Amino acid sequence: MKRRRFVKTISSAGLGLMAARVPLFGSGSPSEKVVVCVMGLNGRGTVLAKTFAKTPNAEVAAVCDVDSTVLAKAAATVSQAQGKSVKSLADFRRALDDKSIDALVIAAPDHWHAPAAILAMSAGKHVYLEKPCGHNAREGELLVEAQRKHGRVVQMGTQQRSAPRSMEVVQAVREGLIGKPYQARAWYANTRGTIGRGKPAPVPGNLDYELWQGPAPHTPYHDNVIHYNWHWFRRWGTGEIANNGTHEIDVCRWALGVDRCTRVTSTGGRYHFDDDWEFPDTQEAAFEFPGGKTIIWEGQSCNGLATYG
Structure with missing residues (x-):
């Protein structure tokens, strides 16, 4: 091949x-x-x-x-x-x-x-x-x-x-449609509910939990992790910013023509529920790049209010 x-x-x-x-x-x-x-x-x-x-x-x-x-x-x-x-x-x-x-x-x-x-x-x-x-x-x-x-x-x-539409938009920006771009804003909003407090439970017979954990630090099985909520635990997941923010931030980098950032600042927290979720559900992160370019990403995992731009 x-x-x-x-x-x-x-x-x-x-x-x-x-x-x-x-x-x-x-x-x-x-x-x-x-x-x-x-x-x-x-x-x-x-x-x-x-x-x-x-x-x-x-x-x-x-x-x-x-x-x-x-x-x-x-x-x-x-x-x-x-x-x-x-x-x-x-x-x-x-x-x-x-x-x-x-x-x-x-x-x-x-x-x-x-x-x-x-x-x-x-x-x-x-x-x-x-x-x-x-x-x-x-x-x-x-x-x-x-x-x-x-x-x-x-x-x-x-x-x-x-995605053809994304390619067209990025090409238009790079060709000067809006002038010289120096800042991009992106966001993700959802109305995710609480994941609660997990309880120790027997591993389901259909699941190889040891192999599922694999290279991560192993922990006893709890009933609020698999199959989706692992996203919100640090030993397995990467939070909303790498779950959905990855896509939006990548398009911004593409449009601005930037590579590695020189500085990152972020603020946020888990504000909507008191549960096992270990990442922010509300977050703003700013990425600074050479040439005075900046990307600002806003994540609202549990607050589905529309964000206008």
Whole structure:
């Protein structure tokens, strides 16, 4: 499997950075299929698997999840979409052992993103990785180091980069539609409810909780974490700013033409509920860049009031 075929396939699926641009390769490009395994199926993973399943020159060989109920449902859905059965794996490492699989698609919780990607590259696999690329900044650096070491293709899923409308708007801004841009504002608002106070509980029989925790510090099972509320716990999640803010901040960086910031200031807190949620539900973060450029992001996880700009 050629690296350029992998890039072309994920781009044509609407997953790549260069989708909807000029064709990447000429008519002499190789025609091999990209064979993938999709890891983490209770949400984005099933969407990605169905997309790959319907994409020319791609095949979903296997799907993987630590929850057997989720796994069975997703396997049936993807098999139907593809018109061909897929393997069901409880442990993604079995996909890394499979020489017929070219790439690992990672949509597991955030604490697994960088470790799974690095293991995949070490096994010779290419990687499509849902945002954020890591659980913290250092993991992002380790991911880059691994990519350079192993020479694999790594694509992070910030889908606005492949949205035609976003491309048009960013191009217009860069061409001077509003003059010289120096500040961008972005926000996310929702009306999320309380996650309550979790109680110790038996691990459900359909869940491999030890593997779900994986590289994170292990803790006894509580009844208010899986499958979504892990986002709001620091050992597994990254809070609203990396859950949804990632997308908005990335578009701002793209439009302003900036890379690394030189200074960050942030304020906020958990104001709406007294519960186990460990991140701010109300937050404002300012990112300063060379050239006097600034991005300001506002997050309102539990206050769905409209923000006007």
